[in-house]
Amino acid sequence: xxxxxxxxxxxxxxxxxxxxxxxxxxxxxxxxxxxxxxxxxxxxxxxxxxxxxxxxxxxxxxxxxxxxxxxxxxxxxxxxxxxxxxxxxxxxxxxxxxxxxxxxxxxxxxxxxxxxxxxxxxxxxxxxxxxxxxxxxxxxxxxxxxxxxxxxxxxxxxx
Amino acid sequence: xxxxxxxxxxxxxxxxxxxxxxxxxxxxxxxxxxxxxxxxxxxxxxxxxxxxxxxxxxxxxxxxxxxxxxxxxxxxxxxxxxxxxxxxxxxxxxxxxxxxxxxxxxxxxxxxxxxxxxxxxxxxxxxxxxxxxxxxxxxxxxxxxxxxxxxxxxxxxxx
Numbered sequence: 001x002x003x004x005x006x007x008x009x010x011x012x013x014x015x016x017x018x019x020x021x022x023x024x025x026x027x028x029x030x031x032x033x034x035x036x037x038x039x040x041x042x043x044x045x046x047x048x049x050x051x052x053x054x055x056x057x058x059x060x061x062x063x064x065x066x067x068x069x070x071x072x073x074x075x076x077x078x079x080x081x082x083x084x085x086x087x088x089x090x091x092x093x094x095x096x097x098x099x100x101x102x103x104x105x106x107x108x109x110x111x112x113x114x115x116x117x118x119x120x121x122x123x124x125x126x127x128x129x130x131x132x133x134x135x136x137x138x139x140x141x142x143x144x145x146x147x148x149x150x151x152x153x154x155x156x157x158x159x
Numbered sequence: 160x161x162x163x164x165x166x167x168x169x170x171x172x173x174x175x176x177x178x179x180x181x182x183x184x185x186x187x188x189x190x191x192x193x194x195x196x197x198x199x200x201x202x203x204x205x206x207x208x209x210x211x212x213x214x215x216x217x218x219x220x221x222x223x224x225x226x227x228x229x230x231x232x233x234x235x236x237x238x239x240x241x242x243x244x245x246x247x248x249x250x251x252x253x254x255x256x257x258x259x260x261x262x263x264x265x266x267x268x269x270x271x272x273x274x275x276x277x278x279x280x281x282x283x284x285x286x287x288x289x290x291x292x293x294x295x296x297x298x299x300x301x302x303x304x305x306x307x308x309x310x311x312x313x314x315x316x317x318x
Contacts, residue, residue, distance in 0.1 A: 036224040039231055039240045052242060052303070060243050061224050065195040068220050072198055081198045083211060084219050090245040144211070 005079035007148035008112065008120045015107040019075035021131075022066050024058060026097035032062040057094035063101075063137045064089060067128045070103045078122075080146045085121065087141040095137075099130040108140075118147050164238035166307035167271065167279045174266040178234035180290075181225050183217060185256035191221040216253035222260075222296045223248060226287045229262045237281075239305045244280065246300040254296075258289040267299075277306050 026045065033042030037059035040047040048056045072082055095101070109123035122145050128137040185204065192201030196218035199206040207215045231241055254260070268282035281304050287296040 036228050037231055038228070041240065041242075052239060052305075059227070060246075061220070061227050064223065065220050068196050068218070069194070072196055080211060081200065083200075084250065086247070086249040087219075088245070088247045091243065146211075 004077050006077055007079050008110065008122070008145040009148050011078075011107055011110050011122055011145065013107055013110055017071075017075050017105045019070035019103040019105075020073075021100045021102045022070055024062075024066065024095065024097060024099045024101060026056055029056060029058045029062065029095075029097060032065070033059050037061055053094055056097055058096070058099075060089070060091045060095075060137070063091065063095045063128055064139075066101055067103050067126070067137060067139065070101070070128075071105065071126070075103055076105060076124075078143070078145055079148075083144040085142045085144055087139060090138045091136065092138065093134050093136055095128075095130075099136065101128055101130055101136065103128050112147070120145055120147070163236050165236055166238050167269065167281070167304040168307050170237075170266055170269050170281055170304065172266055172269055176230075176234050176264045178229035178262040178264075179232075180259045180261045181229055183221075183225065183254065183256060183258045183260060185215055188215060188217045188221065188254075188256060191224070192218050196220055212253055215256055217255070217258075219248070219250045219254075219296070222250065222254045222287055223298075225260055226262050226285070226296060226298065229260070229287075230264065230285070234262055235264060235283075237302070237304055238307075242303040244301045244303055246298060249297045250295065251297065252293050252295055254287075254289075258295065260287055260289055260295065262287050271306070279304055279306070 030043055041051040041053040041057055042059050045056045076082055103126050105124050105126035107122060107124050112120035122143045124143065125140045127135050129135055189202055200210040200212040200216055201218050204215045235241055262285050264283050264285035266281060266283050271279035281302045284299045286294050288294055
């Protein structure tokens with residue numbers, strides 16, 4: 001845990017976070033798809049030509065994974081980690097080789113649990129965009145977060 | 160494309176599909192998390208002990224990726240592939256080492272596009288369960304699908 005780690009109490013509606021960037025290559029698209037989403041439009045430029053995408057496109061699940069990596073490593077320093085409870089995703093445009101992706105997150109709700117005041121949920125929307133501002137993924141998620149230990153007489157163990 | 164490939168016209172509300180299984184190991188959890196979700200509760204049994212999960216748990220994005228792999232390779236033989244437009248996800252319980260996962264999918268809606276009769280959307284709910292019936296992920300997704308070529312005078316290219 002570092003000094004900038006955020007507890008439930010530190011997060012407010014309207015707070016915004018922006019991550020660093022991730023450069024996506026054709027090889028990385030093919031590697032991911034080979035293991036998790038082996039379909040012609042994700043596996044090679046040649047096999048992708050005759051498909052809906054008309055060229056190599058990344059699996060939406062890779063866009064989701066990149067988004068998580070960016071949030072975890074550079075985006076949202078929650079003290080107890082980013083623990084998703086639920087998530088709505090949409091992929092308005094395909095993620096493509098050469099995309100330099102980053103994530104912009106905005107907190108839309110912060111709510112302490114009524115039954116357990118040591119925890120609560122942060123709701124946030126976050127878009128994953130490329131260097132041209134094209135939105136590759138839109139997400140709205142509910143994250144489990146914890147109150148600062150000792151702030152309410154019910155300490156929890158830190159990471 | 161094989162003989163069992165399904166076009167939009169072949170899919171009906173209430174159709175059910177069940178995938179084969181995927182055996183998840185601790186090493187696979189750590190490998191995935193190291194690249195996409197590097198948080199203590201996903202990176203090792205030791206580092207996970209002091210966290211909310213009280214032990215090693217898989218990234219929800221790995222559960223989503225395994226679900227996609229199972230659907231693509233053994234679950235839902237759509238003729239033009241599984242192309243997700245949007246998706247709602249929930250992870251009611253953590254996915255754990257030793258889980259043998261499979262996916263059960265049910266079609267809840269099939270709708271042809273009003274503006275382009277060669278395509279439409281299949282809506283489906285699908286649960287990812289382990290060998291004990293614990294639901295690790297619940298999903299509801301909207302998939303882009305295509306009408307059979309020549310069935311309406313507007314052929315599309317096959318994969």
